[in-house]
Amino acid sequence: MTKDVNETVTGEWVDETTTFQRVRSVMRTTYDGQAASDIADRARVSETTARKHLEDLTESGYVESAPNTEGPTLYTRSTESLILEEASDILERVETGKLVQEINEMETELESYRDEFDVETPEQAALEGTIINQQTLTAWQTTRRNLSFARTALALSGSKETVQATNAV
Known part of the structure; x- marks a missing residue:
């Protein structure tokens, strides 16, 4: 068998x-x-x-x-371990300079959502009854999440560089 x-x-x-x-x-x-x-x-x-x-x-x-x-x-x-894993994956795929550029682009995109809807967050927009189509709402939330991952990756990048510099001494 x-x-x-x-x-x-x-x-x-x-x-x-x-x-x-x-x-x-x-x-x-x-x-x-x-x-x-x-x-x-x-x-x-x-x-x-x-x-x-x-x-x-x-x-x-x-x-x-x-x-x-x-x-x-x-x-x-845990949410924290998921974030760290995603940030580590980003660092493996994206160089620091490109990561900084992408962070700036995401911050600009988030600012445009805040300006367009005159609220700070998609949750605040929902609470205030602001009309936002589902596609835009999802894009706003996704960009905010991705920015969080990218910032964590950048912070990890700085930590790794500090450790490498310390070990080189």
């Missing part, structure tokens, strides 16, 4: 990684609250092992836990 490809790959993953690596890998793509038992199943570890690693990941800020009055504690990927 031929072994299923998914079973083979899963078996290799289990053989080639630690329990911590598997729990962290599962959490890397967990954006909605999940119970430790579900994470344990996906990571191919015991629930006790998953809980131990989830506590460690929560302490490090990679994961957030939320008590659930209707059931077990739910675990999600």
